[in-house]
Amino acid sequence: MQKSHLNRQVWAFSLYLCLVIVVCESFRYSVPEEKKSGSLVANVLKDLKVDVKELAARRARLVSEGTKQYFQLDPHSGNVILNDKIDREALCGQKDPCVLLSEIVLENPVQVHRIEVQIEDVNDNSPQFSKKEFLFEIPEQTPLNTQFLLESATDADRGENAVQNYTLTPNDHFGLDVQSHSDGTKYAELVLVKQLDREEETRLFLILSAVDGGAPKRTGTTNIIIDVLDTNDNVPQFGHSVYKVKLMENPQQNTLVTKVEATDRDLGSNGDITYSFNQVPQNVLRSFMLNKHTGELIVAGTIDYEEHRNYAINIKATDGGGLSAYCKVIVEVEDRNDNTPEVTLTSLTSPLPEDSPPDTLVALLRVTDRDSGDNGRTACTTEANLPFMLKASQNNYYQLVTQQSLDREKASEYNITITGTDRGSTRLTSTRIINVQISDINDNAPAFEKSTYEMQLWENNIPGLLIGFLQAKDLDAEQNAKVTYSLLPGKVRDQPVSSYVSINSETGNLYAIRSLDYEQIKDFQVTVRAVDSGSPPLSSKVMVQVVIVDENDNAPFILYPLQNGTSPSNDLIPRGAEAGYLVTKVVAVDRDSGQNSWLSYELLKATEPGLFSVGVQNGEVKTMRPINKRDSLKQKLIIGVRDNGSPPQSTSATLSILLVDGFSDPYMKIVDVPKDEVVQEEDRALTMYLVICLAVISFIFLVSVLVFIAIKIQKRRKFIESSALNFSVGPNFPENCGDADAGSLSQAYNYEVCLAGGSVNSEFRFLRPLFPVFSVEPAHLQGDSRISPGSQDLSSHAAESQLMSQTEPYFLAALGETYEQTDSEARGKIHWKQEGRYNGRLKEGKQ
Numbered sequence: 001m002q003k004s005h006l007n008r009q010v011w012a013f014s015l016y017l018c019l020v021i022v023v024c025e026s027f028r029y030s031v032p033e034e035k036k037s038g039s040l041v042a043n044v045l046k047d048l049k050v051d052v053k054e055l056a057a058r059r060a061r062l063v064s065e066g067t068k069q070y071f072q073l074d075p076h077s078g079n080v081i082l083n084d085k086i087d088r089e090a091l092c093g094q095k096d097p098c099v100l101l102s103e104i105v106l107e108n109p110v111q112v113h114r115i116e117v118q119i120e121d122v123n124d125n126s127p128q129f130s131k132k133e134f135l136f137e138i139p140e141q142t143p144l145n146t147q148f149l150l151e152s153a154t155d156a157d158r159g160e161n162a163v164q165n166y167t168l169t170p171n172d173h174f175g176l177d178v179q180s181h182s183d184g185t186k187y188a189e190l191v192l193v194k195q196l197d198r199e200e201e202t203r204l205f206l207i208l209s210a211v212d213g214g215a216p217k218r219t220g221t222t223n224i225i226i227d228v229l230d231t232n233d234n235v236p237q238f239g240h241s242v243y244k245v246k247l248m249e250n251p252q253q254n255t256l257v258t259k260v261e262a263t264d265r266d267l268g269s270n271g272d273i274t275y276s277f278n279q280v281p282q283n284v285l286r287s288f289m290l291n292k293h294t295g296e297l298i299v300a301g302t303i304d305y306e307e308h309r310n311y312a313i314n315i316k317a318t319d320g321g322g323l324s325a326y327c328k329v330i331v332e333v334e335d336r337n338d339n340t341p342e343v344t345l346t347s348l349t350s351p352l353p354e355d356s357p358p359d360t361l362v363a364l365l366r367v368t369d370r371d372s373g374d375n376g377r378t379a380c381t382t383e384a385n386l387p388f389m390l391k392a393s394q395n396n397y398y399q400l401v402t403q404q405s406l407d408r409e410k411a412s413e414y415n416i417t418i419t420g421t422d423r424g425s426t427r428l429t430s431t432r433i434i435n436v437q438i439s440d441i442n443d444n445a446p447a448f449e450k451s452t453y454e455m456q457l458w459e460n461n462i463p464g465l466l467i468g469f470l471q472a473k474d475l476d477a478e479q480n481a482k483v484t485y486s487l488l489p490g491k492v493r494d495q496p497v498s499s500y501v502s503i504n505s506e507t508g509n510l511y512a513i514r515s516l517d518y519e520q521i522k523d524f525q526v527t528v529r530a531v532d533s534g535s536p537p538l539s540s541k542v543m544v545q546v547v548i549v550d551e552n553d554n555a556p557f558i559l560y561p562l563q564n565g566t567s568p569s570n571d572l573i574p575r576g577a578e579a580g581y582l583v584t585k586v587v588a589v590d591r592d593s594g595q596n597s598w599l600s601y602e603l604l605k606a607t608e609p610g611l612f613s614v615g616v617q618n619g620e621v622k623t624m625r626p627i628n629k630r631d632s633l634k635q636k637l638i639i640g641v642r643d644n645g646s647p648p649q650s651t652s653a654t655l656s657i658l659l660v661d662g663f664s665d666p667y668m669k670i671v672d673v674p675k676d677e678v679v680q681e682e683d684r685a686l687t688m689y690l691v692i693c694l695a696v697i698s699f700i701f702l703v704s705v706l707v708f709i710a711i712k713i714q715k716r717r718k719f720i721e722s723s724a725l726n727f728s729v730g731p732n733f734p735e736n737c738g739d740a741d742a743g744s745l746s747q748a749y750n751y752e753v754c755l756a757g758g759s760v761n762s763e764f765r766f767l768r769p770l771f772p773v774f775s776v777e778p779a780h781l782q783g784d785s786r787i788s789p790g791s792q793d794l795s796s797h798a799a800e801s802q803l804m805s806q807t808e809p810y811f812l813a814a815l816g817e818t819y820e821q822t823d824s825e826a827r828g829k830i831h832w833k834q835e836g837r838y839n840g841r842l843k844e845g846k847q
Helices: 002-023 052-057 088-092 282-287 675-696 699-721 797-804
Strands: 026-032 040-043 061-064 071-073 079-082 098-106 111-120 133-139 147-149 163-168 174-180 186-192 203-212 219-229 242-248 256-259 274-277 288-290 296-299 310-318 324-334 342-348 361-368 378-382 388-392 397-402 413-422 429-439 452-458 466-469 483-487 501-503 509-512 523-532 539-549 557-560 570-574 582-585 587-589 599-606 612-614 620-623 634-643 650-660 726-729 737-741 750-754 774-777 817-822 825-830
Touching: 026 040, 061 071, 061 342, 071 098, 088 098, 088 111, 163 174, 163 186, 174 203, 242 256, 256 324, 274 288, 282 288, 282 310, 288 310, 342 413, 342 429, 361 378, 361 429, 378 388, 388 413, 452 466, 483 501, 557 650, 570 582, 582 650, 587 599, 599 612, 612 634
Parallel strands: 026 111, 133 219, 242 324, 452 539, 570 650
Antiparallel strands: 040 079, 061 098, 071 079, 098 111, 147 186, 163 203, 174 186, 203 219, 256 296, 274 310, 288 296, 310 324, 342 361, 361 397, 378 413, 388 397, 413 429, 466 509, 483 523, 501 509, 523 539, 557 587, 582 620, 599 634, 612 620, 634 650, 726 774, 737 750, 817 825
16 A cells, blocks of 8 residues: 555656656757857757747747846847857856756747756866965975875866876975876875985975866966975874864854864974865855864855855864874855845836737746745735736746726826745745836827807908917827817808918917908808827817907098098188088098997187087087188188097098178179288288298298299299189079078078989088079189089179179189089089189170
């Protein structure tokens, strides 16, 4: 029964070994040391049983143990290439064989293959002795064939390249015996072949040479000085040739490791023993210290199990006569859980698309611990409540995979903490944070801040003026969030909307293409579409209402009296008019709207200040006081019309008013106007100007006045020569005229209010007298001074006879009344001319 149970255990153990060999198959290669970087080590395609395409597809990589990567794998050829020159002695020291361990990791599925690369030694080091010379003190009575152990030369090379032989310079007293240790290393002993005699020779000088077996051979030498002493016939003796000690790593300084002790039966100085290290490497000298008097071996440096697991220390005991004995102390270092697990990131997929399916590989990790036993066994965990999880793989590898869907708009990145824990008595942990970026896909359409937009634009804008801006936000990132704007096709007043506004495709700024007029268009609508740059692109649209805001850009327009640059309009006022007499009415309109079209009237300038007033709201011109004889016959008024805009617009109208005597009779009387009075008024005005100009300018202006007077005389001469009097009388009454009372005039006077066909309500002819009118054509008048054929006779037959009987008549002529009709607007002009003394004749005409 017991035997059957033992057989089952043996079979189970054999099966386990087979599985391990299948899973962790090892490949062995070799490469000489000191080979150049980039040299080929081996090709693993045949051993891996894959081709180049599969090797690259499975993302093969070479992972070396330790911090330095001496090799790299070319996934396109399968070659293992040397990264850097390798010095076997620096890398492995005396360790033989020198093997570097690496692993080839394949993904999908994950496979790990172990690679062992043996570093072959080349003869690049010469044998060396620890000193340039060695002193031996040998008593003169030393027996023949006594052997003296010489210090071995050290050669960093191994095998045949290490020390193979020793030679000694020829002499009479000593020979050389070369022997081998159990491990194959050579050492030499100095053999006394002839008795020494201190009286004959007190010191001998020899040269010891060490020769290695390389090709070519290398040699190292040292001097051996032998002092011949008096007789010391006892050699120190150790109690044990080998001392074995166990030491826990990381001990405190000055901790006692062991104590060696040797005895010598000699007396005096020949029996005094001192202890020293004999041919020990540098790591022993750094880690331990030997008390030369007591033989106590104590800790002097750092003892690290991961660096050196054991030490072999040679100790020499020498008595006062120079005789020595040797022993070896072997220190075995025990492991302590002093290394935390190391989490190594082998591969990482970042950024990770947000539409990645569950179980997508994100990262491949490896957890290692330099300790041994349970101290080196590790486990790996990650945080909870994350859309990721860890899956254990073979050979301390772990796969970080997704376990649920991702949304970049909720979390654009994850900082995943990976924790590695060992299984020591006092567990040690280490963490590593892996940053995984989530890449965006186009799953969000642009969204405007408002459902509709209303923007205002002042009329008369300059083309290219910014109306406003629209902004659509996209929750995606980069190109998926880059929004461009465009106008959808549409019509505004039977024209494409693109002829009114344009939009900046990058910023969403809406610009006016043309200058808009509130009087033509009050508002319009456009539709803006926002499209992102994703694939496929997503879009949204919004309605924009553009409202045109009126500004005060139209000055008031004078309908009556019309200011068209032709003969000035004239109004007649009888000299007997009282205060409040309605002279005329100024009519104006404004194309603007609202308060921009509210008009007000004011009197800007008048020939006689205080004689006339203007209604602020209605524009009626009335007399403020009775007219007297001192008032000038010809009155000129400038009426200003201003709207209520900001800033206000204004215009002005010029009125010419004639004061007429006898205007209250049914028929107008022809009144003699004294020439001296007219000349006197002109001379008074001219004198006033001359006085002002002479006081300001002096001589230069005097010359200008002389020129002006000369021109004036010349024009007057031409005026007198071309004067002629023409008189035509004929009754001609206008059409479409109705009689109306004259307001402040007496009932004997009637005025005709004439409205042309198609005229608006605000356009009318205001207060025209209905008595007969005659036309006078003075000899000195030209152009528009003639009365149109439709003028009416102003005089009766009796008045005409009286006028014809006078030799040099004077006339006060009502000149020119014409009507024009343009664009269905009736416009009238009344021109009154006051002339001086005329030497003319009545022009014959129809009665």
